[in-house]
Amino acid sequence: MAAAPHTPRPSMRDLIQRRRRAGFLGRGAELDAYRRNFALGTEDPAYRFLFHVRGNAGIGKTSLLQELERIAREHGAVTARTDDSLGGAVEVMAAVSAQSAELGRPLKAVDRLLHTYRQRRHEAESALGAPGADPADPGAPTPAARATAQAALTGLGMLPVVGALAGALDPGQVAEGADRLRTVLSARLRSHDDVQLVLDPLSVLTPVFVTEVGRIAEEVPWVALFLDTYERTAPFLDRWLRDLLAGERYGALPGNVVVTLAGQRSLEPATWADWADLVVDLPLAPFSETETRTFLSGRGVHAEPVVQDVLRLSRGLPVLVSTLAESAAQAGAVDDPSTTAVERFLRWEADPVRRAAALAGALPRHLDEDVFRAVAEEPGGDLFGWLRALPFVDVRGDGARYHEVVRAPMLRLQRTTSADRWRAAHERLARCFTDRRETESRGLGRHLRWGEEGWRAARLEEAYHLMCANPREALPAVLRDGIDACDEGPEVARRWAATVGAAGEDGDATVLREWGTGLLDALRDQERGTIAVLGMLLGQAGLTDLQRTQALAVRGQAYRRRGEYTEAFADFDRAVELSPRAPRPYTGRAVTHRVLGDFDRALEDHDRACALAPDGERTLGNRGETYRLAGRLDEALADFDGALGIAPATTWMMASRADVLRRLGRPREALVDLDRALALEPDYVWALVRRSRLRRALGDADGGVVDLDRAQALSPDDPWLVGERGETLRERGRYAEAVAQYDRALALDPDYTWALGSRALAWYALGRGDLALADLDRALGMDPEYAWARARRAEIVAGITTEGDASTR
Secondary structure, three states: OOOOOOOOOOOHHHHHHHHHHHHOOOOHHHHHHHHHHHHOOOOOOOOOOEEEEEOOOOOOHHHHHHHHHHHHHHOOEEEEEEOOOOOOHHHHHHHHHHHHHHOOOOOHHHHHHHHHHHHHHHHHHHHOOOOOOOOOOOOOOOHHHHHHHHHHHHOOOOOOOOHHHOOOOOHHHHHHOHHHHHHHHHHHHOOOOHHHHHHOHHHHHHHHHHHHHHHHHHHOOEEEEEEOOHHHHHHHHHHHHHHHHHOOOOOOOOOOEEEEEEEOOOOOHHHHHHHOOOEEEEEOOOOOHHHHHHHHHHOOOOOHHHHHHHHHHHOOOHHHHHHHHHHHOOOOOOOOOOOOHHHHHHHHOOOHHHHHHHHHHHOOOOEOHHHHHHHOOOOOOOHHHHHHOOOOEEEEOOEEEEOHHHHHHHHHHHHHHOHHHHHHHHHHHHHHHHHHHHHHOOOOOHHHHHHOHHHHHHHHHHHHHHHHHOHHHHHHHHHHHHHHHHHHOHHHHHHHHHHHHHHHHHOOOHHHHHHHHHHHHHOOOOOOHHHHHHHHHHOOOOOOHHHHHHHHHHHHHHHHHOOOHHHHHHHHHHHHHHOOOOHHHHHHHHHHHHHOOOHHHHHHHHHHHHHHOOOOHHHHHHHHHHHHHHOOHHHHHHHHHHHHHHOOOOHHHHHHHHHHHHHOOOHHHHHHHHHHHHHHOOOOHHHHHHHHHHHHHOOOHHHHHHHHHHHHHHOOOOHHHHHHHHHHHHHOOOHHHHHHHHHHHHHHOOOOHHHHHHHHHHHHHOOOHHHHHHHHHHHHHHOOOOHHHHHHHHHHHHHHHHOOOOOOO
């Protein structure tokens, strides 16, 4: 007889979820409204795709969201849930992708682009400083055009142009040619989207996110997204979310995507006023006395004095009703009107070890078993399992966090009972996260640490506990962290600033609370927030000269990215004066000179940086890039060789060295570099196109087409790639088809001068000299300094007159 099939034992997480599901009380109207929505077709006028749960802290928003997520999954939905631990829309998209992958529905294109985004942020020094192709390339922009491109990339509408560009640029050219210049810069750098990805990641990432969510939505009945604690994330998510749902900026989400927000306040009228008829508003009220009594009865709490105690202390807040019911079944009431709900819960817990564990578990913001062992006085047995099952603990994966309504009074109780024990516990927790941070730092260069989530999360928790233990003593080092956080970007800076504010609230430290409020207020400005924060940090007396130098260098880089060159130079100059032996300000100033086409002054600064840091891959790599753009190929090659000897897996340097080798007449060595770069980064569009050109030049036409196909699959509407497709057809003598591709490229970007020049050659090969001249005249009208177009025009005119052949590229 065959043995009965083995039934897997439920995990602890499964048991916790079952218990809470069985004990979930009330909210029938809200659950029914959400459930009924799935029964409607998306074409039904009553169907809604946006729900908003709102109510005071402790009212049960998170618990209701968990029930709604369960209902969504029962209806076949792929779900994802986020909260205020994330610092912005990029992190929200990353979290949704990760959770979708856990359900077997990965958003692979989003993951790839997120990986590219993180790489490009670290490459921005060189990427933003290399806006032109090599001068030998047809249609390479002049230094003035490169400077105009950099200004256009800021997207700021800086008119009239001020600072270092004053008098050098035509404001009308900046305003009218911004799109064209953006395309030229992106095309020469890597791809149409690459620079935009660094400067405005949402505009590049979100359409891919929409496409991937749409793909998942075609495979499953529903996609349900849940954003908890929205009152905290709304300041930097509101506009993005509204644009995402509207479908006009990033592409349209499918109708079977349902989004649910949960926050304490109503939605911001300035953003959502015209959506009132599209949102299902679910305001939550406290439990009625009848609902509370029903819940207590279901938990075996019948004694009237105890019921009265729960009614008085909980005020109908579900999290407190559930918490008090946890230990009240066997307890008698103690009529002490001054007691709080949390104090009563602790008194009703008869086991002193469990009482101590519940208090200790409140100290960390994010709890796992290792952290619990670091803080609990007696962590043995299955105390952590018991803790995770408590009604006020929200379990996420292997971790957990306390509900704020319960955590805050537990923290207050410990802070006011014994300052010494409070300090000692937080110091133990800080050491725990110090060890975790040091483990995460293995193999990471210092400049990469804040870009790695594991290291960053450990450092932020370490800083939080140090501030809780000794606010004034810890604050200077934490503020210095802000320089690195701002260097990494606004989302990381917001998480750092929120950590300062949280330590101020939880530790009742006025100085931390004020800093946290000020920093977060500054970071509400999506464009200039990090610049403002760096200004606040520079205003502090506690920074050393080296730290002040670093802050000035980071702010100078931020100014340069916005096209504010006068301010950038001022910061780099001050940084050099403060720390003449620090290499980064010289490199920052050099790249700014390079952006403006002043290669001689750029190389003077590069030489200073390299003399100070001869083994620095960044200093060498950046100087190599300037040599490459200046056409000094042997010197560029030497620097790239040196930099890649230090950091051999740096793909942008491999690609740049490949370009140098190609121009030195060493195409097969160039191909080796491009092969290596693409093995490490298969979706590197710029390298794919460069390899496509090399393969075609070496006689591998089919391989060149494969690379170009792959590049176009990654960026199908990139006019540069469409124009490149036309170039491959023109090389094969398929001139009419080439013209069709150039036509499409110009439809995507009417001011794409390179495509105009190439189409002119195709027209001439088809015997239409008149159309060829018209295209070249149009290109020269847009860019009078387009020397290649002027030379081709002269040759075509000569060819028409003498009936000779036109020269080719």
